[in-house]
Amino acid sequence: MSLKSVSAKIFAKIVVLRIQKWANNPIETQQKVFKQLISEAKNTVFGKDHDFENISSFENFAKQVPVRDYEELKPYVDRMVSGEKDILWPGKPLYFAKTSGTTSGAKFIPLTKESMPYHIEAARNAILCYINETGNAAFVDGKMIFLQGSPEMQEKNGIKTGRLSGIVAHYVPAYLQKNRLPSLETNCIEDWETKVDAIVEETKNQDMTVISGIPSWVQMYFEKLQKSTGHKVGDLFKNFNLFIYGGVNFEPYRAKFENLIGRKVDSIELFPASEGFFAFQDSQKEKGMLLLLNSGIFYEFIEATTFFDENPKRLTIGEVKTEVNYVMLISTNAGLWAYNLGDTVQFISTKPYRVIVSGRIKHFISAFGEHVIGKEVEEAMHKAISAFNFSITEFTVAPQITTSEGELPYHEWLVEFDNTPENLQKVAEYLDSEMQRQNSYYLDLIVGKVLQPLKIISLKKNSFQEFMKSQGKLGGQNKVPRLSNDRKIADALVKI
Template sequence: MASFKAALSKPFAKYIAWKINKWSSNPVETQQKVFQDLISSAQHTAFGKDHNFESISSYEAFQKEVPIRDYEDLKPYVERVVAGEPDILWKGKPLYFAKTSGTTSGAKYIPITKESMPTHIEAARNAILMYIHETGNSKFVDGKMIFLQGSPILEEKNGIKLGRLSGIVAHFVPKYLQKNRLPSLETNCIEDWETKVDAIVEETINEDMSIISGIPSWVQMYFEKLIEKSGKNVGDLFKNFNLFIFGGVNYEPYRSKFENLIGRKVDSIELYPASEGFFAFQDQQNEKGMLLQLNSGIFYEFIEAEHFFDENAKRLTIAEVKLSVNYVMIISTTAGLWAYNIGDTVQFTSLKPYRVIVSGRIKHFISAFGEHVIGKEVEQALKEATKNTLISVNEFTVAPQINPEEGLPYHEWFIEFENAPEDEIQFIAALEQSLQQQNSYYFDLITGKVLRPLQLTRIKKDGFQTYMKSIGKLGGQNKIPRLSNDRKIADRLYELKLTK
C-alpha cells in the first residue's frame, strides 16, 4: 500500500504538469517576459549602467549593447563580485559562488543569487514530478535515494560561500526527502573519490535503494564496487531500484553496460544542470530530448555552431530556431550572466514544446582538417557499431593524429572495452561507416584522400579512471571530453594502452 507521501505526490505532480504546460505552450511570450524582467531588474547594476539597460526596450537593442562573452570576457566584472562589491552583475551580492575547474580559464567563480538558486531546486524536483505524472509510479518516494555528488563542505570568500554546485544544492534538499537520502553527511564530505565510493557502498549495500543519481561513469564505478562486495547484480541487491537519474554526458554509450550491471532495464530521467543554470530535463519517457526551461529566469539565444566564429554571427531567439541544427547556446540569467557562452552546443528535437539534446562542446570538437565532427556524431557511431552485438564500452575519447609517422592523418579512437569485439576490423568499419554517413565533411576528406579511416587504440581496464586520477579529476562532476582538437589527452592515454 502506498504511503501518504506517495499518494500526495500524484495530485502535486498533476498541478506541476499543468503549470509547465502553461508556459511551454506559450514559449515566445514566456521568454519575452523573462527578458523584460532581467533587463529591468539589472538596470541599476554596474553592468546594466555600462550597457545602457535603461534605454533597452527590445531584443534588437540588447544585441547592439551586449556582445557575446565567455568567462574570460566577463572576468573583470566577476572579480569585482568576488571582491565583495554589490550591484555589479546582479542586484546585491550573490548567495554563493559555484567554483568550477575550467579547462581554459583555471578556477571559475559562477555567481548563484537569491533569484537563481530556487530554479535549480525546482527543475530537479519537477523532473521527478513529471515522471510521476506520466507513469503514475510514485512508490519510489518511500525508498532510499542517492545522488553521487561533490562534497557539501563550503568555503567562504569575502562573506560569500563557495563550493561545487552539487555540494551547494545538497544544502537545499527538501525536509520531506532528508530521511530518505543517502549517503550520510559525514560520507558526503569525504574528498577522495575512491574512499568516498567505498564508504557509500558500506552505507547503502543493505538499504532499499529506489532512486540512484549521478554522472554515468561514476555511478558505474559505484555499481561495480557493489557487485564486487555483494556478489549480486545491482537489481537483485536493490529490488525496488527502478529509476536512474543522470546528467552531464550522453547515457546511450553506457546503457547496455548498465543493464548488465543492474540485471534488468530501469527507467531513466536525463537532466541538463550546470553551475550557470538548470537548463532542461527529460519530461517524457518516450520523447527524445529534454524540455528547455523557458520560465526559469534564463533568456536564451542561439548561434549556428557552423558560423559561431564568423564575424557578426547571427544571434537567434527561441522563435527562430530549427530542428536538428547544431547551435551554440547563449544565456542571460538572474545570476547576472549576460549573453554568456557556456560552451555547449545543442540541437532541437522538438519545437512544440521546445526540447533539446546536448550535441557537444563548441571547444570539444574535432576540426583539425575542417571536418567539424561533434560529440553527438561519435556517440551515434559507437551506438550503431555496438548495436545487436555483445560489445560494451566503459569509456572512450577521440583525438586527431595530424602528424603520423607514416601515411595520411587520421582520427584516433581511444576505447576501454568491458566486452571487446571479436572482429575488431568489422567494428572499426562500422564506426567509420556511421561517421561518414553522418558527417559530409568527414566523408569528403576520406574520399578525397586527405584523411585515412579511423584507427583504434584500446585502453586497459580502468585506464580512464587512472588518467582522471592522475590529473586530480576522479569522481564528482568531472567527465572525460568525448572529443579533443589536440593530442593533450591522447598522449597521456598512450601510457595506458592495452598491449596485445
C-alpha cells in the same frame, strides 16, 4: 500506497499543468523573462555599462551586449568575489559555485537568491513529470542516492563557495532528508575512491529506489557494489527502478549499466550546470529534454558553423529550427549576460521546445575541416554497441596526424572496453561508415583520400580513471571530453 506517494501524484498533476501553460506559450514566456531581467539589472554596474535603461528590445540588447565567455566576464566577477555589490545583479550573490577553469584557473559562478530556487525546482519537476506520466510514485518511500561533490563550503568575503552539487545538497526538502543517502559524513569525504567505498558500505543493505549521478561515476559505484556483494545491482536493490543522470550522453553506457543492474530501469536525463538548470526529460515517450523557458533564463542561439565568424546572427527561441547545431547563450537572474556556456544543442522539437546536448563548441575535431561533433561520435558508438553486442567503460576521439611515411592521417578512437569485440577491425569499419553517413565533410575527406578510415586503440582497464586521477578530477561532476582537436588527452591515455 503510502500517503507520501499519493501526495506526490496529486502534486505532480498540478506541476505538469503549470509547465504546460508556459511551454505552450514559448515566445511570450521568453519575452517576459527578458524584460524582467533587464528591468532588475538596469542599475547594476553591468547594466549601466551597457545602457540597460534604454534597452527596449532584443535587437537593442544584441547591439549593446556582446557575447562573452567566462574569461571575458571575469573582470566583473572578480569585483563580486572581492565583496562588491550590485555588479552583475542587484546585491551580492548567495553563493559562488566553484568550478575548474581552462585558461582562467578556478571559475566562480554566481548563484543568487533569485536563481537558486530554480536549480532545486527543476530537479524536483523532472521527477514529478515522470510520476505524472508513468503513475510510478512508489520509489518516494525508498532510499535515494545522489553521487555528488562534497557539501562543505568555504567563504570568500562573506559569500559561501563550493561545488554546485554540494551547495544543492543543502536544499534537499525535509520530507526527503530521511530517505537520502549517503550520510553527511560520507558525502564530505574528498577522495573520490574512498568516498565511493564508504557509499557502498552505507547503501548495500538499504532499499535503494532512485540513484542519480554522472554515468561514468555511477558505473564505478555499481562495479564496487557488485565486487563487494557478489550480486547484480538489480538483485541487491529489488525496488531500484529509476536512474537520474546528466552531464554526458547515457547511450554509450546503457549496455554496461543493464549488465551491471541485470535488467532495464527507467531513466531521466537532466541538463544542469553551475550557470543554470536548462532542461530536463519531461517524457519517457519523447526524445530530448524540455527547455526551461520560465526559469529566470533568457536564451539565445548561434549556428555553430557561424559562431567564429566576425558578426554571427543571434537568434531567439522563435527563430530556431530542428536538427541544426547551435551554440547556446544565456542571460540569467544570477547576472550572466549573453554568456557563452560552451555547450552546443540541437532542437528535436519546437512544439514544445525539446533539445539534446550535441557537444561543446570547444570540443570538436576539425584538424582537416571535418567539423566532427560529440553527438556524431556518440551516435556511431551507440549503434556499434548494439550491432556487435559489446559494452564500454568510456571512450574519447582525437586526430592522429603524425603517421608513418606515406600513411594518411586518421581519427583515433581510444576505447576502454568492458568486453572487447572479437573483431576490432570490423567495429572500426562500422564506426567509420556511420561517421561518413552522419558527416558529409568527413565523407568527402575519406573519399578524397585526405583521411584514411578511423582506427581503434583498446585501452587497459581503468585507464580513464587513472587519467582523471592524474588531473585531480576523479569523481564528482568531472567528465572526460568526448572529442579533442589535439593529442594531449589521447597521448596521456596511451601512456597509462
